[in-house]
Amino acid sequence: QDGVLVVDRRGRVRAANPAARALLGEPEVSAADSFALTGVAAWAPLVGAVDRAFAEGRWPEGGRDVQLAREAPNQLRVRVRFTQRPGVLEVEEFCVLFVEALRTVQARVR
Secondary structure, three states, X not given: XXXXXXXXXXXXXXXXXHHHHHHHOOHHHOOOOOEXXXXXXXXXXXXXXXXXXXXXXXXXXXXXXXXXXXXXXXXXXXXXXXXXXXXXXXXXXXXXXXXXXXXXXXXXXX
C-alpha cells in the first residue's frame, strides 16, 4: 500500500514503486526509471519537505503531512528514512520516502 521512493539530495527520484507513482499522479513518470521531483509544480511541497529533511538530517518519527498543490484529496503522509552506512556520521546522499494517502491513514485510525 505504501509508496516508496528513493530520492537523492538534488531531488532526483532514483527508484519508485508503482504505488508511489500512482500517488504522485503524473502519467509521464509512470514508465520513467528515474525522474526529477522538481519538474512538476504540484510536487513543490514535497520537494520542500525533502530539502528540509536533508538540511536538518532528521524527520519526525510519525512522519509529516504534505498537501500537494492540487485538489484536497491529494494530501500525503510522508515518512523519511536516511540511508546510513556503518561508520559514517554525516547524512547520506539518499533518503527513502514512504508515502501514503492521508485519507488511507485516517481510515486506518478510525
